[in-house]
Amino acid sequence: MKGTMSDVKLEECREHIRSQLDNVVDFWLKYSHDTVDGGFFTCLGRDGSVYDKLKYVWLQGRQVWMYCRLYRTMDRFHKPEILEAAKAGGEFLRKFARVSRASGEWKCAFCLTSDGKAVKVQRTLFSECFYIMAMDELSRVTGDKDMQLEAEQMMEQLIHWVRVDSSGLGRPQLPGDVPTNSMAVPMMLLCLVQQLTEGQGQDVVQKYKELEQWCVQQILHHVQRAGTAILENVSVEGTELPGCSGRLQNPGHALEAGWFLLQYSAERGDEKIQETAISKFMELPYQCGWDKKHGGLFYFLDVDGHCPTQLEWSMKLWWPHCEALIAFLMAYSQTKKPELLERFFEVYDYTFTHVRRMYVEQPFLCCFSSQPCLLGCYEMGLAEGLSSSGVT
């Protein structure tokens, strides 16, 4: 594609994503607010009807984060109703999301009843990640130092679980349960470091510097098989694990990690990491994960070509496509290499041709990760932000 044609198409993409983002934010402002018990409904039908009142903490956190980020960074969303909704959501989270443990530690619930009673607590740390993102971003728009402190305290807890002692997560210690470096953990921690340090002074940046480098190293350990594959789970020593778990590939996660690595490389001007992010964490998952026959990214694959053990392995879910859109556009934005823009267009065309069908078939995922949704919106927002800031 010639430069000018690309420019025209990119501008079309930008316009389309802008209008989608407006629709999505309108939808969630209109239908998701629980004006009785606070917080947000996240299981919404396409007509806005609430088909389940459970409140998933990931989603509460993401919605607070999203509203604040839109309010803070994009003029057309700098509206009092968005700020007020974010504050109400944050209040709900602070009041109900945390569950105290016998150890004296705090866990975040995974899921709450409509009026805030804990339904389920997972033995992982991802609810806490979204709690931190919400609190940090909310403190930036409200100036509330207590919230900032809460974000930092929860972050300390997370770091303790990941690097010192995971027993507070509640998983029994079992002799056959080999410690594993799962991509999601260093990836989310890196994302949190980027959140907490964004625009902050050297003291904060310095505080998280060692952790950030550790996260990057942990992510890089997932480059396996002499640089030819990204594997989702590796040993803590950075070697391949046996069996299905060791051979698992999750192209969406790899692309998401690539996007965080690109952000890291941009902040540091680290060209080596940039090159690795693109060639390993974007090109490899695209090569192995893109369905050559029907298009779209597979959810899971086995590096040796066995059928993955996850039933949903062959499904085309909307969020890996969002992650791929952001990753390739960010990579193009940084490098201006036309082949990366081509990748973006390919993913874009597939995604916006199929996303309605995905939504019809995966409403829970959509509701769970909020689609037409705040993660989508957040990611579309990011893509839009990128387009606005230099690509077009």
Next chain:
Amino acid sequence: MKGTMSDVKLEECREHIRSQLDNVVDFWLKYSHDTVDGGFFTCLGRDGSVYDKLKYVWLQGRQVWMYCRLYRTMDRFHKPEILEAAKAGGEFLRKFARVSRASGEWKCAFCLTSDGKAVKVQRTLFSECFYIMAMDELSRVTGDKDMQLEAEQMMEQLIHWVRVDSSGLGRPQLPGDVPTNSMAVPMMLLCLVQQLTEGQGQDVVQKYKELEQWCVQQILHHVQRAGTAILENVSVEGTELPGCSGRLQNPGHALEAGWFLLQYSAERGDEKIQETAISKFMELPYQCGWDKKHGGLFYFLDVDGHCPTQLEWSMKLWWPHCEALIAFLMAYSQTKKPELLERFFEVYDYTFTHVRRMYVEQPFLCCFSSQPCLLGCYEMGLAEGLSSSGVT
């Protein structure tokens, strides 16, 4: 279909299932035995290669049960190699499956390493169910009273968790986690009662009589909406629960429960339960769960027609089809109503036309529940047993 035509087709089914059962048993005898560490490999490719060495306790238990049941009840499988393999599998289970808890209770692991180290313990009771089934059936072929005692002790533990105090399962008590009657629990307990009391004297029958009736009542509570739907999760008072969980339908589970209820009704000569088993637990899930367009049983449905939250809801898995085959054949065998035989033939034709494709797309399920497999085999065996004993 005229009587004679049905008879011919039924005989063909019987022959086909007989040969499938032979193939399946040969396959597992040949490829699944771990002669180094004991126990059975359950993640086998179609060529018999082991693609993961993890040993799932459900499967270990089922395989021991299956071997013993075949050895004990079907002449052509009454072979020393089958008995020896069952005993070796039972030894592995007794040695490694149980994990002691701080409370002094025993849990069964969900998954073990190849050499028997616990990898994962679920906060449910199903591993224990398969442990009990294995120990009880094994004690019947070996005459080992200790094994019988172990089965009964684990059964006591299970009953305690279900009816007195579930805290030993390890789930934290959370205020929003409403106690739920999930179909799987009374259904599996009823199955265990049937296992433990089969062919036993009045003392054993009497011991479990109240529990058996309680299980039947708990299962009947899943008939909801004025008798028009079977719902997978209901309140402990027997009323519908709100949200996606309350609206969930699992046609395969309903059919499986129907099959256990039919066994119960046959033992008691209880025609009312027989009628309910067929009209509610077989006809309703068939009506709602059979895909009118492409054939096959859906995995999950929402009673109000929303899209279920489980990603895999629309998949056609092999085991609900096995359950349906057994249920309809058993219902026909008891009632001789031709429409039930028609249902059997419909499920049979679909299953044996599509099962290879299911296997290719769902190998883990297949391996996990052992297909070409011992659950399938167990269920095929049952179907064969039924055909042999009066239907044809």
